[in-house]
Amino acid sequence: MKKKLAGTALLWLGLSMACAQAADPNLGRNLAATCANCHGTDGNSAGGIPGLAGMSKAKMLGLINEFRSGAKPATIMHQLSKGYTDSQLDLIADYFASRTPVGGAK
Amino acid sequence: MSAARRGFIKGTLGLSAMAALYGCAGAGKGAKGHVVVVGGGYGGATAAKYISMWSEGGIRVTLVERNAAFVSCPISNLVIAGEKQLSDITIGYEGLAKYGITVVQDEVTAVDAEKRMIRLARGGDLAYDRLVLSPGVDFMYESLPGMASAAAKESILHAWKAGPQTVALRKQLEAMPDGGVFAMTIPKAPYRCPPGPYERACMVAHYLKQAKPKSKVLVLDANEDIVSKKGLFTKAWADNYKGMIEYRPQSELRDVDVGNRTAILEFEQVKASVLNVVPPQRAGDIAAKSGLKLINNRWVDVNWLTMESTSTPNIHVLGDAIFPAPTMPKSGHMANQHAKVAAAAIINLMSGQPPSDAPLVMNTCYSFVDATNVVHVASVHPYDAATKQPQPVKGAGGLSAAPTEMEGKYALAWARNIWADMLT
Structure with missing residues (x-):
């Protein structure tokens, strides 16, 4: 009996930990969609603004940090990048890295 | 083993199963039903596309719009100045067909929230499981x-x-x-x-x-x-x-x-x-006159986790028609953002899941000071659980330092991208 209980608790703990990062598994998708107005649906730009689909997580987070610090000059991204938390940006970068660029880079 | 303990184990397992469903599997999978979207502007067209796209066609979407094509308010001041033509800011709805969306050109004359039906001027009655109203504004000529x-x-x-x-x-x-x-x-x-x-x-x-x-x-x-x-x-x-x-x-x-x-x-x-x-201005007629709770008798009061009317279940309202959260502008960009919050919430609700508890919206607004030089204002508004509405992040967003031609190029690229994000 005790064993069974412990097993249940462990299973529960394991699942909770696995799920702790994103209460809603679509949070990354939803947050990334806030970028789509300018960077295109799923990060596939319609032109004139860089696309984000398929960009590696390291590259995206690196760029964001440069915008935030001012190391990379920007017209607007230095202001917008400060509106998202690190964990939100992590989810957004994961999401765009998982997207396939459509029709090549634009 | 006591009944209480059995109950505990059962409950724990139930919770684990729920966590597995919600937290680890794809929430929103298996969403089914019919969503009718009224108004094919920045809010409504975006909602129609994202509900269909994110539910992978599981939710059937009908978009009702009175005009044959979308005409953008942003960039329209350039048409008034003779720098652009109306055709430059006009886009058809045919791009939405690939998402399986049915576009109906008609006028909604009434909403029956009890029966979950809308009445069309020409097309009779249309039943919905959830209704999205994105009617923009109407003018208070009575003043x-x-x-x-x-x-x-x-x-x-x-x-x-x-x-x-x-x-x-x-x-x-x-x-x-x-x-x-x-x-x-x-x-x-x-x-x-x-x-x-x-x-x-x-x-x-x-x-x-x-x-x-x-x-x-x-x-x-x-x-x-x-x-x-x-x-x-x-x-x-x-x-x-x-x-x-x-x-x-x-x-x-x-x-x-x-x-x-x-x-x-x-x-x-x-x-x-x-x-x-x-x-x-006030909320567009169909939202203002369908019995939804209004604030100041002008703007629809919404739940910011779902964009659902606070008074009338199954009716979600987007864009300029709603009573805004602090510092939130009535802009096409913001309507597009409202639409994505609503789309995600509707898909979760229609698959028996709670809506996300952490939505975020942001705004970017470009203004032309002449034919080529542009300035912007931008802001980011994550949901704040304490006040139950989005609040602007202090220290984020802001204004241009001065008008530039580079922002002029970005303003036109913004238009191209947001139009594609809504309509193609």
């Missing part, structure tokens, strides 16, 4: 008795909904004599597109400066001061249009003498060659 007739509305234009009025105002400007006065009136905030009137003043002056340089632009603002991008507009007016643009704050329009093209203010009357009246 301007002189504007009551259809003839008055054809003569004194708002051009605050892009389309035939945009072209008609352009024609009035073309017919205006050199040395004439273009006067525009701005209602008290909140109204659609806070910087829009000041951008219009710039763009009309830009045209007049070249074509009719003895003319004047008179801005009659009901507000205490310039509502948006004040420093940037003030500087642009001084640098580019000195002596041409005159700005008068606290000049609320009381009525219009249509025949004399005269704006009647509290203490004076202003006769214009072209009078452009942007009237006070």
